[in-house]
Amino acid sequence: MSELLLFIVIYALYAATVCFLFVMLFIREFRRWWLRGATFAFGLIALGLPFWLANGTLGHPDPWPPPGRYDVLGWDVDEGGSAIYVFAMQPEGSEPYHLRVPFELGTALKLQEVAQETSIYKQITIDVRPESTEHGPDYAFNIERVFKVDELR
DSSP states (O other): OOHHHHHHHHHHHHHHHHHHHHHGGGOTTOOOHHHHHHHHHHHHHHHHHHHHHHHHHTTSOBSSOOSEEEEEEEEEEETTTTEEEEEEEOTTOSSEEEEEEEOOHHHHHHHHHHHHOGGGEEEEEEEEEEEEETTEEEEEEEEEESSOTGGGO
């Protein structure tokens, strides 16, 4: 199921729930007035919830990207936050992804070396594997040099 269709279905279920809450206000046999007030308050909170969630989640890295190989377009190492933020794109895709990869010292040092000597590296990719760890999916960086080390000797 496409991501857009999934959002439409989830929003339709959400809208039906909010409508149900507001319909509960006008049931004839609904004699407890304090329940009407509580229903009205929960309905207002439910109406504002999508805006609060969208404000809190848009622009943040994707915690569970689809498995596959991505071309790395850029990265930022955050030692304090113990993460590597990667801007990546699938070779056949049209949308880039913003990923948060758990910090590993070896990977961070290798990426720092690549940033200093960009001319000797051909391609940088990241593999997102379906296996998961406690921090999210399993990631593996593949850094390909223009010339192999053995070819230079």
